[in-house]
């Protein structure tokens with residue numbers, strides 16, 4: 353047999369950069385995150401074009417049964433003392449889970465179930481996070497470097513951002529050299 357050995361996509365584990373594969377890119381900027389941080393006036397004071405996070409995804413077919421693979425690069429920074437974070441979401445298909453792998457930087461993965469019970473997992477190079485179905489998820493960069501994490505999730509899962517329009521139950525702030533967690537009553 354003379355089958356070709358297919359060259360798969362590659363990821364640089366140290367940086368999360370994909371190579372040898374077409375990728376889709378999406379940048380989320382300060383202007384896109386209205387209402388996401390607790391201190392909305394502080395968000396409006398920042399340059400709207402400042403990028404909070406970039407997502408690079410392999411260009412996979414969006415059909416049922418396929419898996420998406422993407423890397424989130426969440427930059428260091430704060431809005432009114434609250435660490436930069438992703439918008440966060442439930443999957444539209446609530447039963448669908450996801451796996452995150454920490455690649456670089458330090459931060460937290462905030463997980464919240466449908467009853468509003470929240471917990472954190474530490475994210476760092478080599479961390480593995482099994483996000484079960486029915487669980488909303490958000491990355492938070494508590495470090496001074498870029499936080500990059502690779503994610504794999506079912507193409508059919510979809511995103512439901514509206515379900516958490518009032519935010520998550522827990523928020524994370526920089527307090528001098530410490531990480532301070534505050535509980536929100538309407539989250």
Ligand code: PA5
Pocket residue numbers: 380407422424438439440441450489490491503505511
């Ligand atoms: O599938 C995921 O959970 C990630 O790829 C996120 O979509 C990514 O981190 C960006 O976050 P969000 O979709 O909440 O803006």
Ligand code: NI
Pocket residue numbers: 441443450489505
């Ligand atoms: Ni997700």
